[in-house]
Amino acid sequence: MLPAECSRRLVAELRDALDSCAELQRQLEQSLRVSRRLLRAWEPAETPAPEPTPGPEINEEAPSSACPPSPQDLKELELLTQALEKAVRVRKGLSKAGEGVKAHSLKSGSTSPATRASAPPSTSHCAGSCAPGTKPPRGIRHPWVPAKDLPGRRLLLVGDGAHMGKGAGANKPEAGLRDQQIIPQAAPPVPEAFTLKDKGALLRLPEAFRKAASRNARLWAQLSSMQTGDSVDAAAATAKTQFLQKMQTAAGQPGSRLSSAEVGRLQKACSLLRLRMREELTADPKDWTQEYRSLLTLEGLQALVGQCLHRLQELRSAVVEQPQGPWPEGPPRAASPCGGGADPMWSPQLLLYSSTEELQTLAALRLRVAMLDQQVHLEKVLMAELLPLLSEQEPLGRPWLALCRAAHCLLCEGGQRFLTVLRDEPADRLSPP
């Protein structure tokens, strides 16, 4: 058994690591859920919301003035949804009967593409006039059931975002509805739920969203450009520095204090230097210039490391001298490996990839680096706790051997493989403990 203090620290570290992993897993699962759902057939949304376009008047040029739609329209819509769902079931049976039959029944049941193409302008116009106060996204709260395309034909979608590219889709229920009323016996247009595979290229983002997004980008650009000062900015900058100085002097605190920024810089220096050293050591010099260059670089790196160590010593001695203030002890702040070089301002940055392998390699590598980082950290923590323990404990009993073996496993093999300990006594060979 490990002592309580040590146990607590180690268990806390491991639990932290597990929690970080779990958080990542949770985020990943959520995005997987979303992506999978997007790739399946999209279900029709439940639509208690009124359909901005009225029912049967769709093919007339005059925009309808029926808004909000009457309860009768809603009822008809519900009937339509039920009928279409039933049709989906019927279709499943029909699909066995072969493609040709289906295409034929479609032709008879639905409107021609020509009227379909002309209808969207009136639809969207109507939607625009009908729903002045409501937000455009409400326009898509209707049964999302565009009729099955005839093979090889593509719908022309006039792009007004008010319908988000589903103008044709909105048309279908109306067309179908009309058909229902006129020809109740004919097979309704066989609807198929929307799939991204077939019709993904037809989607259009809603107008309001596009406007908000472009405004967002513009505002960010303005904010970024403000960083490069003008006269107002310079005055503010001097005012700020003066204020900070005044705060410092008014505080009555002695001298400069060790700030975590300084240590962060040194940590970053350490990792950059190590990275650079690694590059130099693995590089293969081709000729004497390169050899000499790498030699000079290594010597330069050595000098820089010396400087950092010196600075660190200075800081440490300063720390020891200063009295511990009455400040509460906070949680240790983990140093970010990127060293806080984060840009405070967002700017649209793109990551371009051209094949899935590239993306997968990148993603896997990123996770692997994070995992290695965590492993290195855990290794250091375990070393700091377990090695002193082992050297302190004297008794050569089974507990100590077990501890040694477990420590070896954790520290040297990453918790994956165990070694065997054999007691070597000439009299009788004992089995491993």
Place this chain on the structure above:
Amino acid sequence: MGRRRRRQPDPADAARALPEAIAALSRTLPAAPSPEIFRRAKFDRPEAAPALWRLLFHVLSPLSADSASVSFTLVDGPPELASPIAEAQVRWVKSVLHSQGYPRLALVQLQDDGSQGGRELLLALAWLLARGPLPERLLTQSHVRLGDEMPVCECEALASPGPPAPRVEAEGSVDIRHLQWLMGKLQLRWRNLMAGQQEQCALLGKNPWQRIFCSTRLSWNLSGLQLLLLCGTCPPADLPAPQTQIHSYTRGCHSDRSLGHLSVTETELLRDPEGGRQLLQRLETENARLEAALEWRHRELVFWRWMDTVLDTCPLEASPPTFLPRIPEPGAGAAGLPVRELQALQEELQALQEELRKAVEARRAAWQAAVGGHGPEWRAARRALQVAVAQDLAALQWAWEQGKGQARPHGPRRLVRTEARVPGRLGLWATEATEALRAREACLEAMLHQLQGQCRQELARLVGVRPGLIWVPPPAR
């Protein structure tokens, strides 16, 4: 055409300028109280304190996401009706400010129940604002991401701990086998994570006619077959799995030509109108905050002048004689930095120095042996090389001094699928990011092996003193 001369400032304008500046500030910060609170804080009124504690908490918390701050946003009503701030949060704010170097002691002397100290908190807020672009940083953190974001550096891969979450206190001593079990659990979680990540990438951008052969570098710990299975290789055509690519299927849909296709977020908003409406709302909120930030930047000068007067109304701080300097404990140091951390850093630097020393010695010796036979042109070339290397190293040093990543990609980026190597595309190519990450991976692997080697040596030393035991190492891979 010359610049239009600014008309003389109107006194009425001047009177209005400060409240407007503060109003802009309060509109852009998350969970900020009304401008009236700021004014009351100057006079140290008690009702200002809880609101400002809350503000500081949200500003300092690295998880100051929209969802967290929403519950605290005061839309209407007096601040005393809002939920009181917890003592733990007050202490947390104090410790974070201290670790950032906040100079004034008056802050720590405030009560932990958060009921006093409006003026001091106002000063603390101004101090944070003066040190860096705080509103912009907060806005960046809470920025509404419209694309499929992937950070290319690993610093965001693992969530950093924020304010102390309520944690079940760990039991006392545990067996080391418990630790081994936790380690195993951790490794299993990583494997699941990797597999899930591969699938997500496939859903985003897989070509249904290609098989996925993950690069062999990924096959650590898993046999090739296992890895292929985990990656969800493209099945033969008869399998019904909808292995299609969201990016590819929405190609040509985006109004922004440089992007070209929709992201998962955008496609989702098309599928789910309710979610789309919420996303739109968040965008609009952010736009409002951005506008407020711009306005703040224009008006902040008058705020700083006002803060000078606030500072003047504070009584001068006595130097801290009432608190006896506590002997620094071995586990703690000033400014919230454990001495342990400094020790670790020192050891790392020393190890680095040792490795460099050995490498330099070896190479210098080899060089001296081979250097004969170079003519006078050698001297000129040598000087040129020295200058070049000196510049190189200076750039390296500048990278950590200035706190800028050494042209390393940083921050989450929007994924865009595009044809290979179209010139003129602005953005980072995945292949380049992969190279940078591979370098880092190699570095970390080397470090891990070095640490493990160190442990082996140490353990060997410990058990070596006890004769009569044979240690059989596990079979090498």
